[in-house]
Amino acid sequence: MGKLYGREQEQAVVDALLDDAKGGRSGVLVLRGEPGIGKTALLDHAAAAADGAFRVIRATGVEYEAELPFAGLSLLLAPGLDRLSALPGPQRRALEGAFGLEDGVPPAGASGDRLLTGLATLGLLAELAADQPLLCVVDDVQWLDRASLDALLLAARRLQAEGVALLLATRDAGPAGGGLPPTGLPELRLAGLAEPAATRLLDARATAALTGDVRRRLLAESAGNPLALTELPLAVDGSAAAAPGALPLTSRLQIAFHGQVTGLPAATQNLLLVAAAEENGDLDVVLAAAAVLGATADHLAPAEEAGLVTLAADRRLAFRHPLLRAAIMQRAPLQQRLTAHRAIGTVLEDGDRRTWHLALAATAPDAGLADALERTAVRAETRGAHGGAAAAYERAARLTPDRDGATRRLVLAAEAATEEGKLVQAEALAERAGARTDSVFAHALLDQVRATAHFWRGSYPAAYRLLLDAAGTDIEAPHAARMLLQAFHAAWYAGEEPVIAVLDRLAALPLAEGDPLTPLARHLSAAVLPALGRPGPPLPAARDTAAAARRAGAETPSDLVQLCGATLVLGRDAETVELAAELVAEARAKGTIGVLPTLQFFLAEAELFHGRHRDAEVTATEALALARDTGQHQWVSQLSALLGFLAALRGAEQECAALAATARTATALTGTAAGSAAGSPAPAPGEPWAQWALALLDLGRGRAADAAERLQALTTGPYRHHVGATRAVPDLVEAAVRLGDPERAAGPYERFARWAGAAAVPWAEALRLRCQALLGPDELAESAYRAALDLHDGTHRPFEQARTALLYGEWLRRERRRTDARPYLRAALETFELLSAHPWADRARTELTATGTSAPAPAGTPEGPLATLTPQELQIARLAARGLTNRDIAAQLFLSPRTVGHHLYKAYPKLGIAARTDLQALF
Secondary structure (H helix, E strand, O other), rough: OOOOOOOOOHHHHHHHHHHHHHOOOOEEEEEEEOOOOOHHHHHHHHHHHEEEOOEEEEOOOOHHHOOOOOHHHHHHHHHHHHHHHHHOOOHHHHHHHHHHOOOOOOOOOOHHOOOHHHHHHHHHHHHHOOOEEEEEEEEHHHHHHHHHHHHHHHHHOOOOOEEEEEEEEEOOOOOOOOOOOOOOOEEEEEOOOOOOHHHHHHHHHHHOOOOHHHHHHHHHHEEEEEEEHHHHHHHHHOOOOOOOOOHHHHHHHHHHHHHHHOOOOOHHHHHHHHHOOOOOEEEEHHHHHHHOOOOHHHHHHHHHHHOOOEEEOEEEEEEEEHHHHHHHHHHHHHHHHHHHHHHHHOOOOOOOOOOOHHHHHHEEEEEEHHHHHHHHHHHHHHHOOHHHHHHHHHHHHHHOOOHHHHHHHHHHHHHHHHHHHHHHHHHHHHHHHHHOOOOOHHHHHHHHHHHHHHHHHHHHHHHHHHHHHHHHOOOOHHHHHHHHHHHHHHHHHHHHHHHHHHHHHHHHHHOOOOOOOHHHHHHHHHHHHHHHHHOOOOOOOOHHHHHHHOOOOOOOOHHHHHHHHHHOOOOHHHHHHHHEEEEEEEHHHHHHHHHHHHHHHHHHHHHHHOOHHHHHHHHHHHHHOOOOOOHHHHHHHHHHHHHHHHHHHHOOOOHHHHHHHHHHHHOOOOOOOOOOOOOOOOOOOOHHHHHHHHHHHEEEEOOOOHHHHHHHHHHHHOOOOOOHHHOHHHHHHHHHHHHOOOOHHHHHHHHHHHHHHHHOHHHHHHHHHHHHHHHHOOHHHHHHHHHHHHHHHOOOHHOOOOOOHHHHHHHHOOOOHHHHHHHHHHHHHHHHOOOOHHHHHHHHHHHHOOOOOOOOOOOOOOOOHHHOOOHHHHHHHHHHHHHOOOOHHHHHOOOOOOHHHHHHEEEEHHOOOHHHHHHHHHO
C-alpha cells in the first residue's frame, strides 16, 4: 500500500472504526467523494491496518454488472458460504436462492420479500466475525446491483455488537456524480488535498522532472484530486493536460488512461477489454473468453508490468482504478464490446450470467435468447431482485420478434420496476407498453402500475381513480378484486366517499366461493361500511374469515394482513390482538419480513387500546426499526406517530413532538412528492395519529384550547373515518366542555354515537356514555357516569376506565360530594401511576387533594426494575426468560446472537440480577 498524503484525519476515523470492532462494537462508515479523490486508498489503508488482527472480505461494484441480481453480494460473501448452515432456515434458504446454489429454495414470500436476504447477510457477517473481528470493504457501491445494495444496507443498519467494521465507498450523489443517494449511515466526505499535501504527492509520483509551468498547471487542474496528481503527469505530453478546463476532470483522467492502454499490444488490449466486461474478475473465464479474440495468458504480462491490473491469490484480476476499467470499455468500438460480451457468454456455464452477456451482445431480435432472458427475469423475481428482473424483461422485449410478446414483456418489466420502487422507470415502461397495444387487460395492468406510482408519491385520489377505472374494465373478477383491494388502500387516504365506492364495487363482483379474496372482501365490507353509517353484511369473527381464506389458498401473512386492520375499524380490538399476534409469529417463522411492520402496527394499536402500553411500545419500536431498515416510509410515518401517542400518555412532551414531526416528514415515497389531485402536498399517512398524539399531550397538560383545535380538525377533516380519528372524539368532547363550548363537539359526537351503536361492544358504549355525561344535561350526568363505569368493568381498557373515574370524581367534587369523589379519584390515580400516565396522575392527585384528603406522593417506577429496560432489552429479556437461547432470540428478532448477548449483559445490572436463570422469576 502506497503512502497516503494529507489524510491523517480520515485515517484516524477509519482507525477508530477498527478499534471499536476489536472491542466487539460494530460500526459502519460511508466514504463519499468524486472519482479519484482517494476513497480506494483509504479502503486499502483499512485493509492493511486490519491485516492479521481481522478477517478481511472485499468486493467492488462494477458498472456493467449493475443489472445482475446479487452479483456484488455473492462476490463479497463467497468466503463465508461454508457457514450458511449456522443461519436460521429461512435466512439460509434466502441466501441460497439469491446466489443460485443448487439446493437453494426460496423462502415463503420470497418473491416480494428480498429483505430476508439482508438479514441473512447480517447473520453471515456475524458468523464470519465469530472467531476474530471482521473488516468488510466494498468499493464503488454506486455500481452494486440493487438487490446486493439493499441487502448490504439493511445489514449495515442492524449491526450492533458483532465486531464487524463495514466500510463502503461511493461517489458523490447527484446527477453529475451518479453516486449513492443518502443512506442515513455515518458518512465521511473526502475533499481535495490541501496544496502542501498535493505538492508532496505530485513530487513523489512524477516519473520525470516537471517544468515550473507544467507543475503549477497540474496542481491547479487537479484541484487536490490524488488520482489526477498521479495519472495526469503520465499524459503531460498528450492532450489530457494540454487544455486546462476544456474537459471535466473525470474525462481528462479517462483520456490519460486511454493513453496508457493505447501503447500496449493489440492482444493485450483485447484481453483487458474482456476483463473489463467480465464482472467477477475470474481469470479462467477472462482467459477463455480472450482466447476467442486471439489473446492468451502471455498477453497479460504487459498490462501487469504497466501496473494497470493485478492478480490476487484467488486468481481474480483487479484494475488499478475503476476509472481505468470504465475507460477501457468506453474507448472500445461498439463492435469490439459486443464481441467481448459474446465471447464471455460463450464460455460461461452459469445460466443467468451466460444469458445476460449473450443478450448484451445481441444486435437483432432473437426469440430463443428472449425466452431465456425471461426465464432469468422470473428467477430474479423469485429471489426478490425485482430491479434485475425489470432489466431482463425490458431487454427480452427488445429481442422479441413478435409485437404482442414484446408488449407483454414490457408490461412485466413495468410491474417489476414498480416492485423495486423505481417509479419513474415503471411509468416510462408503462407508457411504452401502452402505446403498443389495444389489449384491455394490458391497459388495466399498466394503470395499476401508474396507480402504484401515484400512491407511493402520496397522490391518493389519482391512484384511487386509476385503480377503480381499471377494475371496471372487462377483466376477470379475481384480477378486478385485487385491483379494488389496492384501490381501498388508496381510498382510505382519499376520503369516505371513495372508500364506500370501492366497497360497493367489491361487493358487486361475482367472486367464486373458492377464491381466497372472497372471504376477505366480505369481511372488509362488513367491518367498514357500518363504521361509515352504511348497512353491511354481518361481521364474522376475524379468525373464521382467516380460516376460510386459508382453505381457499391464502398461504402467507401477507394474504391476511388487511384483515387485521379491518377488525380495528369496527372496534374488534381483541380479535386484532389475537390474529395479529399469530400472523407476526408466522411471519417470523417463515421469514416474510416485509409485512412485519404492517402487522406490528395493527398489533401495537390494539395493545395500546387495551391499556398494554409497554407491550405496544415494544411492538412499535421493533416495527419502526424494521420499517426504517427496509425503506417502508408509510410505516415509518405511522409507527412514529403511534410512539408519539405513547409518549403523550407519559407526558414526554419533547419526545412526543419529535416523533410527531418524524411522522409528518417520513414520506420520501409516500407524502409530499406528488401531492393531492389539486396539487397541494398530501398529508403523511401518520398524520391522524400524530394529530391525536399532540392533542392528547395538550389535553393532559391542561391546554384544552390547543387540544380542541387539533381534535376538531382531525374529527371533521378528510381522515375523520380513520381508526385514530374516530377514537379521538371523546377527547374532543372533554376539551370542548372544559372550554365551555360543547357545541364544537356536537357533530363529531353524533358520528361517534352512531359508530358506537354499530360497533356494539361494551367499551365503545362506555365512552359514548362518558361523552353524554360531559355534554349534559347535568341532571343525567351521574347515571351516565355510573353506567359507563359498569360497562368498563371487564373490558381490559384501564386507561379509559381511569379517565372515566377521574371525570366522575371531578363532577362529584364540583357537586360538593367530596367523600363520594375520593374512591374514584384514588382508583384513577392508582391506575394512571401503574400506566406511567404522569399528566393524568397529576390531575387525579390535584383533584384528590382538593377533596380535603392527602394524596400519595408520585410513585417512582411502578413496574419495578423492568421499567428501566429499553424496549429492545425488555423484548430480549422476556424471550430469554422463556428459555430461548441467544441464537433462538436472534432468529426471532432478526439480530445477531452476539447482539442479543450484548443487550442481556446490559440488562442484568438494571434488573439487579447476575445470571440468565434469575430472569424467570422477574417475569
